[in-house]
Amino acid sequence: MAVKVMIPTPLRPFAGKRDNIELNARTVGEALGSLTTEFSELRKHLYTDDGRIRSFVNVYLNDEDIRYLDKENTPLKDGDTISIVPSIAGGR
């Protein structure tokens, strides 16, 4: 499926300075996998060392958080848009 992944501003330096990447994938996980294979420097900002999406990284398919769909197995259709939105946390 031909889909578009929107790249948030802080991660554009690791994605060829592009604000979106078009790629073909069957699931959200496959799309993020292709993205981070093409732009390997992105990977550590999206995934932990053991390969899980970082807890503060939220992935939306169109306007739906994939946690409420089928997570990374969420299927894609032509024209879908995937967005990556951080939640911000910290403290002393």
Next chain:
Amino acid sequence: MQNFILNEKFAKEIRSHGAETYPHECCGALLGVDSDAGREIRSLFRLVNRQSDSPRNRFSITAEDVLDAARAARGIGLDVVGWYHSHPDHPALPSEFDREQAWPWYSYVIVSVIKGESQTIASWRLADDRMRFEPEKISAGATASALP
């Protein structure tokens, strides 16, 4: 090192926010412009600390709040270029927890609030390899007109 302009008006607003929410952490978005010439904060967007279970030593901004801040920034022709929060009774140094939850590029401004009084403000950026925060030198804005 890039020029990072946080003028005294906004520094004061961040200090006030930190004192108001003491002993809890405050948080908000830094709205501004970023270019090869540097980064300048031109507005702040206060946010509610969503960390209800340990707000004295943690803060949390949800993805929905992040999107709200981005919409607010776009509405006035700015970008979200970073985030601020307070460290009640603690120095303005990023913690290991801060590092784990950060992305490069953003400016992370921290204000130290000691016994209810805001003191040092510092800004930090995560290194591209995620291994450490690097200090960002804050300028009060003498060169503001150099930025678009």
